[in-house]
Amino acid sequence: MELYVVKSGDTVHQIARRYSTPADGIISANQLENPDVLPVGQALIIPSGEIRRTVGRGDTLYSIARRYGVSLRRLIAANPQIADPNRIYPGQPVAVPTDGRQTREIAVNGYVTDAADSALNAALPYLTFLSPFSYRSDQFGNLTPTFNLDTALSAGHRTANLLTLTNLLEAGGFSSQIAHAVLTDQAVQDRFLENVEALLGQGGWYGVNVDFEYIHQFDRDSYNQFLRRLTERMHRLGYIVVTALAPKLSGGQQGLLYAAHDYAFHGQTVDYAVLMTYEWGYTYGPAMAVAPLDKVRQVLDYAVQVIPAERILMGVPNYGYDWTLPFAQGTAARSLSNAEAAALAGRVKAAIQYDQTAQSPFFRYYDGDGAQHEVWFEDARSLRAKYGLVDEYGLAGVSFWNLNRLYRANFMVLESMFTVEKVL
Numbered sequence: 001m002e003l004y005v006v007k008s009g010d011t012v013h014q015i016a017r018r019y020s021t022p023a024d025g026i027i028s029a030n031q032l033e034n035p036d037v038l039p040v041g042q043a044l045i046i047p048s049g050e051i052r053r054t055v056g057r058g059d060t061l062y063s064i065a066r067r068y069g070v071s072l073r074r075l076i077a078a079n080p081q082i083a084d085p086n087r088i089y090p091g092q093p094v095a096v097p098t099d100g101r102q103t104r105e106i107a108v109n110g111y112v113t114d115a116a117d118s119a120l121n122a123a124l125p126y127l128t129f130l131s132p133f134s135y136r137s138d139q140f141g142n143l144t145p146t147f148n149l150d151t152a153l154s155a156g157h158r159t160a161n162l163l164t165l166t167n168l169l170e171a172g173g174f175s176s177q178i179a180h181a182v183l184t185d186q187a188v189q190d191r192f193l194e195n196v197e198a199l200l201g202q203g204g205w206y207g208v209n210v211d212f213e214y215i216h217q218f219d220r221d222s223y224n225q226f227l228r229r230l231t232e233r234m235h236r237l238g239y240i241v242v243t244a245l246a247p248k249l250s251g252g253q254q255g256l257l258y259a260a261h262d263y264a265f266h267g268q269t270v271d272y273a274v275l276m277t278y279e280w281g282y283t284y285g286p287a288m289a290v291a292p293l294d295k296v297r298q299v300l301d302y303a304v305q306v307i308p309a310e311r312i313l314m315g316v317p318n319y320g321y322d323w324t325l326p327f328a329q330g331t332a333a334r335s336l337s338n339a340e341a342a343a344l345a346g347r348v349k350a351a352i353q354y355d356q357t358a359q360s361p362f363f364r365y366y367d368g369d370g371a372q373h374e375v376w377f378e379d380a381r382s383l384r385a386k387y388g389l390v391d392e393y394g395l396a397g398v399s400f401w402n403l404n405r406l407y408r409a410n411f412m413v414l415e416s417m418f419t420v421e422k423v424l
């Protein structure tokens with residue numbers, strides 16, 4: 001796999017000839033909405049290091065992978081044009097990667113709310129854990145799913161499901177009051193844990209993922225004791241425990257989002273801690289990178305001091321935002337996928353720029369009403385920079401928020417740098 005940044009006058013077919021690779025491979029790998037319109041500055045994945053073969057009668061991707069001595073995940077990654085890896089047919093062309101380089105194995109978690117089958121199926125080969133989001137607790141410890149189990153629960157590729165537990169309100173938003181009830185009322189907590197155990201007993205779960213947010217500072221110790229009790233109970237039953245943590249810069253950081261998240265305690269207690277290293281650029285804030293690399297690095301600098309690096313999953317966003325300028329308090333940015341962002345740049349004829357400090361792409365444009373917009377998103381360059389931190393800090397791996405929208409380039413970059421751990 002190689003990266004190429006589009007220059008003025010480039011076409012897909014010119015780039016394909018330059019790299020001696022099929023144009024349709026570039027189009028598919030980069031989900032090009034209109035291959036005839038490439039925005040200047042777009043980072044393209046160039047599939048390379050492969051041989052081409054034709055599927056024969058009785059072939060499967062698994063049998064082809066075994067024949068050529070490559071992993072099934074690498075074979076799937078090299079063929080993004082195959083929508084369903086379980087269905088190939090005689091005469092279909094398949095690219096077989098020839099690069100035998102050994103890569104480090106990492107754990108990969110992915111949150112999903114209600115992904116379409118195609119997006120979820122494409123993601124599963126690259127996940128250790130899938131965290132359907134979520135089962136929300138009420139103030140009495142009752143648990144209710146907020147997702148469609150039929151489409152959001154892993155059904156293959158040896159991906160382990162995590163039961164995600166939240167203090168979300170039915171109308172949306174995290175509730176400090178629900179968290180307080182579960183953390184401090186013994187009867188409510190008992191009911192909560194009994195309901196968790198009952199759900200796990202139905203089968204199909206590898207562990208739990210606790211995402212309690214906006215906890216009052218005075219409930220910090222109660223949250224710690226709750227996690228100790230939960231973890232001891234889960235470990236006795238053979239399950240793992242994962243927690244999600246706000247992106248803190250110090251142990252004493254104040255604020256409703258941060259104060260009750262005790263990094264050191266989580267690091268000593270649970271199996272993995274997901275650091276939510278995204279949302280610096282967010283829906284109701286001013287335009288900026290969603291996960292600027294310099295800001296992510298600051299969080300990691302603190303985190304590895306108090307949490308064992310081998311227990312940290314660094315958060316990676318799988319989306320971008322489109323803000324209307326000038327920013328006005330109370331206005332909302334529009335969320336869009338990374339592939340949609342690049343396609344939008346092509347439609348509005350905007351040149352994509354790359355911020356070297358944030359290590360993130362962005363562009364500006366004017367809409368039909370004359371309003372200026374600014375768009376920040378992720379591309380192959382920014383993702384490669386983020387994954388570099390995994391090795392630099394010796395982290396366990398990464399966690400995606402969220403996988404509802406397919407971005408093939410993400411998985412291709414991930415696969416080029418790491419091997420995904422499978423625990424099943």
